[in-house]
Amino acid sequence: MARPNLPEAAVIRAASAVVVDDPDLGPGDLLAVTLERSGAWTALGETAATAGIVPRELPIVIVPDLSGFAAGSPAATDPTLVESLIDRLWEADYRRVVIGVSAASSALWAENRDVYALADILGYRFVTPAGHGYDIADLSEDLTPGAFGPGDVLAGTRLSRIWTEARFRILFAKNKTDEADGYALGLSTLLGVLPLVDKDYYYRLMAHPGDVVAEVLRATPVDLCLIDAIVSCHGSGGGRAPRAIPTHCIIASTSTWLADRVGAIKMGLDPATSSLATRSPALGDAVDPTILGSLDPYDGWINAHPLILDSTAKRDASPTWSRLVRPWLQVLDATAFPLKSPLDARMNERLAPLFANVDDDPAAAAVLVFGNYMLANLHQMAASYRTLYDKDKLRRIQVPLGFDTAAIETSAYDAIVPELVALERLLEGAPEEMPGLRWRYLDEAVLFDYRRELSIDFDQFVASVDVAKTIQYMNDYIGGVVVPVEVDESGQVVRQAERNIYLPQPNYLVLSGGKPIDVAKLEVVEYASDVHRMYWKTIESPNGSAIHDDGSVTFRRTERGTDVTIFGRQLFVLPPFWQSVNLALVPELKRRLVTDAYSTFFDRTLANFAALVEGRDIRIGRSWRQPDVPTATELLPAAELERLGKDALGWLQSSTAIVGEPERWGRGRQEPLRIDEDGFAHFAAPQTDARTQQISEPRSPFLAGAVEFWKGLLEAGLRDVRGLSETGPP
């Protein structure tokens, strides 16, 4: 089914939202009023008419929030309200209604979290009180290619046919706070349409969740987003430790973005608090939605404390900590959802009650915040260490291109080469600071080139080092995406757009909060028989880490092999500490630091090129687990911890086990042969033959190893002292 994919701004501009709050109305009536006021019936009718389908044949999917951990949980959409919606649809002759959901990460660590068991426990009965039957579909099944672009983080992701082929898509979110994002409404519920079970891993950690939901909404627009705020979930614990509050309200919008904005405003929150709203279109002159109803905050509402928000978000940036701690802190009905791991069960039993009500227990809140920050700092320390010394342990970063290549004018590409050629002219006469490297300042940026001849045949070199991929081959490239825009007659890319992420440069900046270099570029590639060249021009830096990062790379055939020249203009934003140190006042030091940074970076880049010719994999970092089935994921930290614990226990037991002749050591003291007149006990002399000694000495492998180590060290020391006076053969 093909539907037009509208840009986010267009969707929100055409959107309207309603807030219906009437404590005198029952849930069903409140829903009926909401549907009426939101224009849902008009939208449904227009959709059916446009599709040329009678209402009873119009496929409709409803995706509710099923993230509750107990029957009747205020953290999940009320099933009776969902069933009431189905009844209303039936009454209007819309009968092809399916509830669609897919399991979440919790299915990996708790029992009964698969779609059907979960729906059953939460109260879905497959037939409404009015007697209308409905199905619940697992959206991780019957997958079909999603309409994601090559520059999307979800490129290649498949979606459930039920979701993609639905003519009318409804999200039915719960009104609740979230301890990491501030609130979890429609955008959070939208993650439930994605097929992979470990949603935290794939859609929050591997990719930025804001990018994920933006791409899902663009590929498969949602027609109606409802927020069940009849009984809401508030407080610092959010869905982890739900706290019910009656708010007698339902919010509805034809835009999920707008529904979340209205929902957040009703909570008294800045909608930008949530990481899911990162790509939410800005409201303003060009975006003017209609909002009906009161935006007054809910009475008695408690939001997550900023310290809890900040510390949890920082803790959850670590895949290890977030996946380890979540099952330990989740308040749940252990009878309905027993935890799979004994370790998780024990930890949950002890920790979850302690942090169940942090808003009324300042000590628990303080401990939680302290613990979160401690884990976050450990994660940050590990990341810094890995950036400096163990880059292969870093996680690769997945990002979308972030802009529409179709919106870039051809003239933007045409302007790149002349601009860079003019810049190259300005480097003439610059002194060589290191062999092959010269640079000078230009408008605070560093203008440089680095040249080296490699003794590798040009044809062999370019067969292994594709000039169009040079950015990916450079030192410290940790992630990015490239989208071809134009190819020549032989199929070689001549224009492309790229977003690349490098580790902080120089790497030691990570210790003072240096950000990864994140830049989006337009690139022009030229091929001739003896020269391959690529030019690039930065158009934006999504994280504000660079002002300039423009340049060119040239591979030229020489008699000895291949000449590589990299030219560039770079101006990166330093972290606050280094901004406060004005190195310009110590020019010799600054010159040395700049020279060292550039020579190190390009020495390693050239080594990467040579290694590519050798057929080596030069990419730093480790990739995320590629899913072959929806349940695939990395081993959960708790399982890893349990395995390590068993290993350690085994090692400890083997290391402390005393081996030898048990009767010689296990029986306690030896009986004396005789006791003399002075009271001294006399024992039998120890056996001296080697074999007997070997089996009679009580020894553990650990002890034996320690003795061997110290003996060896002593001997080495003695050899040093003797000044190599020992004589060996001959």
Added chain:
Amino acid sequence: MRALVTGANGLIGANLVRALLTGGHEVRAFVRTAADLSSIEGLPMELKAGDVLDAEALRSAARDCETVFHTAIPFAYAGQVDDDLETLAVKGTSNALHAAKEMGARRVVVTSSSIVFGYATSPQVIDESAGLASPDGQPAYVAAKLRQDRFTLRLAEELGIEVVLVCPTMSVGPFAPRLGPSNAIVVQYLADPFRMTYPGGCNLVSVEDVASGHLLAAEFGRSGEHYLLGSENLTWVEIHGIVAELAGVAAPRVEINQTLSYLAASAEEVLARMQRRRPLTTRDQATMVGRFYWYSHSRAADLGYRPRPARTALARAIAWLASSPHITREVRATMHLHEDVYAARRDTEARERTLRGTHEVV
């Protein structure tokens, strides 16, 4: 001739197979059933799977072979149980000699090691006249080699079969499925951020020359004799300096003594154990610091043995190691190979093409 090569996929074995094929000989390679054959993959030879501890399998493999080259004892200071080394050395050699005798082979060339002639504590050169060292107090590998040599000579006499023992020095070079202690010398230096070196020295030779030496010993060597197969005698400072120059990394910065070597080796052993890999160096090897493993190959030279200089041997080794998994991505990113390394790589590639191309035509 038709030759059987035991341990054909090892560092010396794989190069020996190539030397034999280049010389126009027929090769039957004897390897373990589950052996990593990447070092000899695609070479035009006959492959026999079996264990040198299996006398019958070895006898079957030796059928119709004029010469048996017995290289199958791993050069390892770690990752082997001491008793296994001893068994492999003595029983494996016994089986090889019996198989050769029973199948009518003309001669057996047994790969021993220069280490059997001991070492000096001052810069002096040792030759075969020094006689075999005592195995007492030696690392397991050295003790196993010494027992193998004594046993081999005795058994050869008993069986009345021609045996020549070749004793390579520190052999570096291409084509090995695992990183042995000799190539590890190069890798260890490249991976060391402190660029440490140590007192003493060793004789360093290209494994390709060692392979040629095996052929010379087979054709011209005197039965019952040892032949040291080495090249140049260098100090560790010189060796590490050459490695630094060829790999384009920093020259040695600090010379550490025996105590520090021992501590560094201990740390490496612990680290390797934690990372579940083979250590690049061991405490056994650390005891060798400060000693001079310098040897003369004059006896082999009389057979026509002409090894390359140590620098060339290292260039060839680095050319291969740089593209092998034995050097990590991070270490490779710090290397800028010297022109001589590229030249060595081109030469090796050309030889491989010729070797495979010639036989493909045949």
